[in-house]
Amino acid sequence: MTKPLPPPACPPPPRPPADAPHIPAEGRDARGRILPGFGGRKKGTRNKRSAEAEAAIQNMAGLAVTSLKTLVRRGNWPATKYVLDAVLPALGRTIELENATPDALLQAVAAGELSPTEFGKLSIGFKAAMDASELKELKNQVDELEQLIGALKR
Numbered sequence: 001m002t003k004p005l006p007p008p009a010c011p012p013p014p015r016p017p018a019d020a021p022h023i024p025a026e027g028r029d030a031r032g033r034i035l036p037g038f039g040g041r042k043k044g045t046r047n048k049r050s051a052e053a054e055a056a057i058q059n060m061a062g063l064a065v066t067s068l069k070t071l072v073r074r075g076n077w078p079a080t081k082y083v084l085d086a087v088l089p090a091l092g093r094t095i096e097l098e099n100a101t102p103d104a105l106l107q108a109v110a111a112g113e114l115s116p117t118e119f120g121k122l123s124i125g126f127k128a129a130m131d132a133s134e135l136k137e138l139k140n141q142v143d144e145l146e147q148l149i150g151a152l153k154r
Helices: 048-059 061-073 077-091 102-110 116-153
Strands: none
Touching: 048 061, 061 077, 102 116
């Protein structure tokens, strides 16, 4: 047996008479659809509830930091790990490379001198540098070809 639904908190608004003329709200057509140019919030504006929630969270930031400090001082390992994870990656470290060949980097990872994450970041950086170097070389070759073509046309 199903339970009956509770009565509504307030009665619904009265319906207009059937012969009453329909006047659409500003920005809507006769069927109630939103017209072009009346799409709600302007682009880039924040939802009011999201902005309020963000403000409330920002107001609690001091309390959160104080609580975190207390937990770390008491030796709470998860709190300590959270702080270290948040701070240490941002600081990073300087890596001195005598030989920056791919094989030397792989050997450094195998020896534990370089973490896999650091290797990945270095690889991305080296690839970007190589791509830039190749583009510069291609531009020089195109310039040489243009000079040769210009000389042949004369």
